[in-house]
Amino acid sequence: MRISTRSRYGLRLMLSLAGNFKKGYMLLKDIARHEEISEKYLSLIVIPLRKAGLLVSSRGANGGYSLSKPPSEISLKEIIEPLEGDLDVIECIKGKEICDKSSTCPSHDIWALLGGRIADFLDSITLEDLLKMQKEKAAGLLEYII
C-alpha cells in the first residue's frame, strides 16, 4: 500500500515548480540537485506530467520546465494519477476483470470505494495548499529558533 517514489519525487518536482511559478523556466538539473534526486530519473518522471498537461517545457539553452497553470488549479490527484497509472487499489476495478466474482464479491466493492476515497482526498488538495503549508512550517521553525 505504498506510494511509489515516482509519485513522491514527482510531487516534490511539481512543488518546486509551484514555488517558482511565473518566474520563468526551471532547469531539471537544478531541481534534481536541490531535491537530491537523480536528474536522469527525474527526466523520466517529467514525461507523464507533461503529457497530462501539467507543465510546459522548452528545449535547448535557456529552456526548462514550468507549470502550465497556477498552483491553485493543480490538485494532487492530477499529479499522482498519471504517475501511479491510476488510483485504484486493485487491478480488477475497471473491466480488466482479473476476477470473475465481482458481481457477488463485496470485497471488490470495498476496494473500489477505497480507491474513490483516496482520489477524493488527493483532489481536495492543491499545490497552492502545499506551498502554504511549506511557508507555515518554515515560519514555525524560525519561531522555534528565535
Next chain:
Amino acid sequence: MRISTRSRYGLRLMLSLAGNFKKGYMLLKDIARHEEISEKYLSLIVIPLRKAGLLVSSRGANGGYSLSKPPSEISLKEIIEPLEGDLDVIECIKGKEICDKSSTCPSHDIWALLGGRIADFLDSITLEDLLKMQKEKAAGLLEYII
C-alpha cells in the same frame, strides 16, 4: 498504490470465516478450494491474522480456523494492517526517517494524512457490513434472474 494479494486473499478468508461464525472450525483446505486460492499460500496469510488475535485455530483432526470474535467486532483495518505491515503510504512516517526533510517537507504531511484517511475508512467497516453487502448483492442477482 495497489493493495497486495495477501491482503485481498486475507480479507476473503476472513469473510468466509465470518459467514461460518459460531458454526465451528473451517478447514483451510475448504476455504482455499472455494476461494480458488493456493492452500499453501493461504496458510502463510493466516499466521499474522492469528497473531493479531483475529482468529483461533486447532490442529489435527477436526481442527481448523474460526473467528475469535463476532464479525461485527472485526474491522477491515484490523485485518489489513497486519497483512500490509502498516497502513502508511510512505516509509518515513514513523521515525524510520529515510528522509531528513520531514520538518520542512509538506509532502511528508500529506502522505501521513492520506495514510490516516485510509486507516479511518477501513476502520469504519466491519466484517458484518461485508456479510450484509454480500447478502444484498446475492438478493439483487436473484431478483434479476427471476
Next chain:
DNA sequence: TATTATTACTATTAATTTAGTAGTAATTAT
C-alpha cells in the same frame, strides 16, 4: 499407540514491479 488429518514454521524459488542508468536524438539560443 500407530495412523491420519490438520495447523505451524522455515527456507527457497519464481515472478513481477520499481528504481535507476546509459546513450542518442531533437531542439533552441547564441
Next chain:
DNA sequence: ATAATTACTACTAAATTAATAGTAATAATA
C-alpha cells in the same frame, strides 16, 4: 557551429511480492 537543454528508447539492477516445498507439532480416533 556549438553548447545547453529536453525527449525518447532500451537496458540493468534491486527490491518486493507471490508462490512452492518440506518438515515439525498437535490432536482425534481406531
